[in-house]
Amino acid sequence: MSVALFALGGTISAAGRSGSPRVGAVPRLTGAQITAAVPGLAALGVPLDVRDAQAVPSADLTFAAMLDVVAAAEAAVRDGARGVVVTQGTDTLEETAYLVDLVWPRPEPFVLTGAMRNPTLAGADGPANVLAAVRVAADPAARGLGALVVFNDQLHAARWVRKTHSTSTATFASPDLGPIGQVVEDTVRVLARPPRQPPLTRAGIAEHLDATRVALYTATLDDDGALLDVVAEGHQGLVVAGFGVGHVPSALAPRLGALAGRMPVVLASRTGGGPVLRHTYGAVGSETDLQRRGLLNAGLLGPYKARVLLRTLLAAGAGREEIADAFARHG
Template identity: 65%
Template structure:
């Protein structure tokens, strides 16, 4: 049995102007030899996470599926942290196997004192080969905490404790080299269809975050350039009154998902009635994004558009 390790660059592998290979990266990780499973490395692409694409991550998922079919007990992907919460959620939507798919990275590169990459790699590998972590979909392992992909967020620009799950906390921990799963969330239905790069390119989704005294000019003609929109509303799902009819018109032309910009909690459905409130917006045809944050909602909507899956049913799972 083995762990399939895919490397995508990022801070965890950054040394000056260069990037460490997977072999170089794992050579600095104490404890891998005692893992009890071989680590089979595939260097995918040395790219910052800001330059990762959905198409590239779907390629990694396909390669990971082949590794599992060949006998891998689990998968680990190392990448930059900037988009890790989004890539993890993307993987969670399309990963069909019971074997764990674990993503990790680092906030301190190998040239700095106290780099966190080695500890994160060995913890991620332990989770990937643990029977306790099966059937949990995609996971993020950081600082020996185990987070479900649908809840985890990057919450600090520099801290090594940046990854948290605001609504629920971690679902497990790695303690004294043992994987302890404390909660087993029900695995939701993922995206059923297969998204091709051309389909993704043809189904761009915009993300619009509301701000005080918002003029809404960036929403003008949006239906001509995008196939969907995610709105990061104030609080429980509110927008300025003057933008409510604009969003209603957009919702008549394409799917518009309503989320909260706050970073935790759900939008509500039946509390406020004024123009621009959640009741008003949902009556105008916007889709309830539930507990999904705007970034994950955008990933899901774009996948659904690219695969022609049922958008309403998919988002209903997060309400």
């Protein structure tokens, strides 16, 4: 049984240009070229079905493009693939992985990986990441875990993983949980199996993405909220990245309450780890006050993933009660 590998572009496929070393790397490698450069891959004895798709930097990936990849991956699994690997740029990988996890309906592993150093640099990490990703995708131990990010010989659940450093090859971490597994001496070791929520039905989501735009607003020091109405204009939902446990300047509270009467507004934390609280603080602009005004609590979901979940729910036609219930379960 094969593993289906979809190459989407990004640093892992950037071969660079001849000439000045100051010229940035550009996408040039195909999926076949990426896999051909991986030492030990053939020795795994895992046939690869390699396909090129969406060969763009991850900054140019879209919800619709990733849903197309999920559909193609599901078809490959139905045709007999025992797992899926996607190579892509790392800039948006934590978001694309979470989107995949929300809708992936199969027990077969769906593994996303990439690279922080392109193939022209010393210590390029792409080959090692691909080798580990294929190992995981082919291993029965990874079944039922949903979407995984495999990087630096660690397995991270898509629900928890974050990109934490702009250049480090150890950039991917799960601050609230830690890696759920490792690849050690050519063996996949799954150390934890966090529970997954039932997948969202994918049907109809892609068709409604254009009509379900979700804005992200980050609260900052001495923020008067004047931009909130501009940010929310033309959007059907809003995620607010608040301070600490879910606070904003008091001047923002009535504006956010008014917006929550018009659209779903989700309160997340901008810190990168830890939850939004529910009833610890009571001042104007606190989590208790904002929830009283109608904001929904993102729980442990960071703002980027909260935006992915909210837009996916809106595109699926979910109403306010369904959205509130989904955030209570996923957050």
